Amino acid sequence: MKIMSIGDVARVMGLPTNVLRHWETVGLLSPERDGSGRRQYDEDQIVRIAVIQRSKGAGMSLEQVGVMLNDGARERHEILRKHLDDLDRRMEDMRRSRAMAEHAMNCRSHDIATCPRFRAGVEDVMARF
Missing domain, CATH: 1.10.10 (Arc Repressor Mutant, subunit A)
Known part of the structure; x- marks a missing residue:
């Protein structure tokens, strides 16, 4: 997969660029930067965007998504259990x-x-x- 700009990722994923910037601000994304400071999204970042979209579509908050994506978060399984219970309901x-x-x-x-x-x-x- 090639490296993509924020505009290309936004277009392909159907998101406004300000959403991607916000997700970066709250720590969900960390795209590399080129020599001019422009964001460059690789496959790992695009997978994270897809996970965020799917999780938000299923009712998770950005805070919950952040915990889910943080393998060191102690409350990760508790958040996921509650989310599974909510999905079942x-x-x-x-x-x-x-x-x-x-x-x-x-x-x-x-x-x-x-x-x-x-x-x-x-x-x-x-x-x-």
């Missing part, structure tokens, strides 16, 4: 929502909230009341 919420949407697509009720089978999809939420 959100995936279950999405599964339930999908099942409700599928039911709604085929339900003959005009007001979907009056359908007993549809209402069963929110029993866990209603149990709070």
